[in-house]
Amino acid sequence: MNLSYWERKSWISNTDFTIVGSGIVGLNCALELRARYPKAKILVLEKGILPQGASTKNAGFACFGSISEILADLRTHSEEELAALVLDRWNGIQSLRKLLGDKAIGYEQNGGHELFLKQDAKSYQHCMENIGKANELLAPIFKETVFKVSENSFGFNGIQRQYISHTLEGQIDTGKMMLSLVGLAQKSNIQVLNSITVEDFVENGQGVSVKTNLFEFNTKKLLIATNGFANSLLEENVLPARAQIIITAPIKNLSIEGTFHLQEGYYYFRNIDNRILLGGGRNLDFKAEETTQFGNTPLVLNKLEELLRTVILPYTPFEIAQQWSGIMGVGSQKKPIVRQIGANTACGIRLGGMGIAIGTTTGRQLAHIFQEV
Incomplete structure (x- = not known):
């Protein structure tokens, strides 16, 4: 790309911070840097027309972990590690709500419910027997008993008679959230350049030399949030x-409300x-979904439609209006990886499907990786 003197001077010269990725992490990083350094030149580079990974493609769950997830995670994490993860999710949601406001992100606290299929009787029994253990572990975080047994009030088919509900889980409008973040970044004099792919970077002693698909430039600090x-x-x-998603056309008199796992x-x-x-x-073929390629597969789409038809909307006609995918x-x-990886380079990655939280x-x-600029 043949940049003019004006383009190079105004957009990419004398850059203090360059952030790779304009998703939830990248924009929050930029906003926090602006609060710390009011006069700094902050640049965000995004490979897509919109945030490319999962930030505009997720399901909009303000969740902290269903009971089966919590119990499964105890197989690979200590109780202290797991409690710290859930605390991070809880604090993260509260921080997001405080930053943008509930109206701006379409936040609703309708509760989250875990359903168990008839064939998952063993998992259902295990979770029922350990509700007390999960509540005790998480009580210092939520300050109340959050996991409760509730009846199948929405008439789902082919499931165990009761749900295990998390009373504090909520949902947001993902599009509204990202529009609000982008708007706040613009008001904060943060430059966001889209359709720019960072291909390589090299620390050069004075900062970082960054090579993109269109131009090369220098920045004092590089923060990777991809x-x-x-x-x-x-x-x-x-x-x-990869996470594949479908959404129905509007359904008249739809009574289902909340988030479900x-x-x-x-x-x-x-x-x-x-x-x-x-x-x-993703569990149908982990290897196939271990990809950075967007798209949908018949294997997953057929399973999602089957769940809609047999479990979620067994007595209600529906049409699939749209399908898409995101990359987590x-x-x-x-635990996310947030660390310094070079004298002037750092990363904040591996959100583990909990990006909103x-x-x-x-x-x-x-x-806050770099204490001084």
Whole structure:
């Protein structure tokens, strides 16, 4: 790209901070940097026309972990580690709400419910027997008993008679949230350039030399917030994980309200604008979904439609209006990676499918990696 003198001078010269990725983490990092350094030149580079990974493509769950997820995580995390993860999610949601306001993000606290299919009787029994243990572990965080047994009030089919509900879970409008974040960044004099792919970077002693698909430039500090796409630039313990989603056309008199989880969170659905949004199915073929390629597969789409037809809307005609996918970042641990990786380079990645819950605080932590500029 043949940049003019004016373009180079105004947009990419004398840059103090460059952030790669304009999702939840990247924009929150930029906003926190602006609060710390009111006069700094802050640039955000985004490879997509819109945030490319999961920030504008997620299901909009303000969740902290269903009971089966909590109990499953105890197999790979200590109680202290798990409690710290849930506390981060809780604090992250509160930080997001405080930053943008509930109206701006369409926040509703309708509760979250875990459903158990008839064939999942063993998991259902295990979770029922451990409600007390989960509540005791999380009581210092939520200050109340959050996991409760509730009846199948929405008439789902083919499931165990009762749900295990999390009373404090909520839902947001993902589009409204990201529009609000972008708007706040613009008001804060943060430059966001879209359709720019960072291909490589080299520390040069004075800062970082950054090569993109269109131009090269220097920045004092480089902060990478590309989550599932991180391994194109870094060697970290993070893998891409594609999430496929479908949404119905509006359904008249839809009474379903709240967020819902199935099979340790591998399936999830909610109401939005008189529609049902349903996603998941990565567990059907983990290797195939370990990709940075967007798209939908017959294997997953057929399973999602089957769940709609047989479990969620068994007596209600529906049409699939749209389908899409997003790319998450996952790893062997669910704790995000926020660390300095060079003298002038740092990363905030591996959100583990909890970007809405921890994206705000992860971005802020990333902004505090460097104590001085």
